[in-house]
Amino acid sequence: MKRLNLFLLIMTLLMAAVSADAQYYSNGKPIPPGKRSAYYANQSSRHHNFYNSNNTYFGLRLGFGISTVNSDSKLLNTNKTRTGLNVGVVVGTQLSSQAPVFFETGLYYTEKGGKSTYNSTDFSYSLNYLELPLIVKYKIPIADKIAVEPFLGGYLACGVGGKIKDFNNREAYNSFNSKNANAAFNRFDGGIRLGCGFSYDVMYVEAGYDIGLANIGKDDFDNTRNGCFNLTLGVNF
Numbered sequence: 405m406k407r408l409n410l411f412l413l414i415m416t417l418l419m420a421a422v423s424a425d426a427q428y429y430s431n432g433k434p435i436p437p438g439k440r441s442a443y444y445a446n447q448s449s450r451h452h453n454f455y456n457s458n459n460t461y462f463g464l465r466l467g468f469g470i471s472t473v474n475s476d477s478k479l480l481n482t483n484k485t486r487t488g489l490n491v492g493v494v495v496g497t498q499l500s501s502q503a504p505v506f507f508e509t510g511l512y513y514t515e516k517g518g519k520s521t522y523n524s525t526d527f528s529y530s531l532n533y534l535e536l537p538l539i540v541k542y543k544i545p546i547a548d549k550i551a552v553e554p555f556l557g558g559y560l561a562c563g564v565g566g567k568i569k570d571f572n573n574r575e576a577y578n579s580f581n582s583k584n585a586n587a588a589f590n591r592f593d594g595g596i597r598l599g600c601g602f603s604y605d606v607m608y609v610e611a612g613y614d615i616g617l618a619n620i621g622k623d624d625f626d627n628t629r630n631g632c633f634n635l636t637l638g639v640n641f
Contacts, residue, residue, distance in 0.1 A: 463494040463510075463608065467636030471516040473529055473620075475628035479522050480589075480621055482529065488515025490634060496541065504543040508555070511536060516632050517566065517579075526571040531579055531589060531620070531630070533561040539597055553601035559614060563591035593630055594618045608638040 467490050475481040492512030499505045517529040539557030546552060566579035566589075580591050599612025614632040621628030 459498040459506075461496050461640045463496070463638050463640040465490070465492045465494060465510075465512070465636050465638040467491075467634055467638075469514060469516060469614075469632045469634045471518060471531075471630060471632035473516075473518040473520075473531075473628060474616075474631055475621060476626035477621060477623060477628060479527075480520070480529070480626070480628050482518025482520045484519035486515075486517040486519060486528065486530070488517065488530070488532075490514040490636065492535070494537070494638075499540075504545070504551075506541045506543060508539050508541055508557075509537055513564075514561075514632075514634075515566075516630050525573070528567075528569045528571070529579060529589070530566040530568075531563060532565040533593060534564055535559050535561040537597060541601070543603075549605045551603050553603060553610070554599075555601065555610075555612070556598045557596075559595060559597045561593040563589065563593070588622050589620045589628070590618070590622060592618055593620050595630070599634070603640065606639050606641065608640055610634075610636050610638075612636070 469488050469490050470485050471488060472485050473480055473482045490512055492510055492514075494508055494510030496506045496508035499507055512535040513532070514535050515530065515532050517531045519526070519528045521527070537557065537559050539555045541553045541555040543551045543553045563580045568577045568579050568588075570576070577588075579589050581588065593616055595614055595616040595618065597612055597614050599610055601608060601610035603609075612634045614630065614634065616630035616632075618629070619627050620630060
């Protein structure tokens with residue numbers, strides 16, 4: 405899993421670097437440096453959504469995530485994924501009139517966690533958060549009203565609820581305030597968010613992955629981190 409996360413991060417950084425250096429006409433041909441200013445000025449009037457320095461958009465998002473908890477602790481480490489809901493609102497603004505680079509943030513309610521078996525006992529962990537995304541998007545137009553939108557950034561999250569369920573003993577505890585200190589989780593989470601979106605007019609879909617960097621476990625000696633693949637649909641206004 406660590407190697408896969410590192411590979412995804414490196415590939416996204418490379419894509420961002422290539423996109424930032426190479427700029428193209430909508431037909432895929434590269435734009436000569438001396439003609440870029442005139443091209444973007446012309447595109448500003450034709451494609452307001454992509455090339456207006458005052459361009460700000462708002463969006464609604466709804467999707468699901470497939471998450472795991474990766475831990476050095478055998479009790480907390482999950483061997484099965486958990487599927488949860490994510491719903492939120494976003495706002496984005498263009499950072500430069502010379503390129504379709506946008507900063508996007510917002511607020512999400514998202515459900516993470518996982519399932520595990522420890523000492524022949526089955527557990528499930530639901531970890532529900534309010535999340536603040538902080539990402540940068542590069543919108544690449546491929547046709548009129550159609551764009552591909554790779555993004556890279558991070559997220560900050562605060563745990564607001566969830567249950568630890570011990571199925572063998574038929575007991576349930578609060579995920580962030582468990583009476584069993586070894587099975588409790590910290591409320592704060594944060595990490596890297598990367599992925600790619602696709603927009604058509606006001607419709608939007610994206611796939612992304614959250615790489616947790618914060619230790620969400622109570623034990624300082626065992627690293628415990630979230631990981632989550634997200635598929636999200638939405639509309640932009």
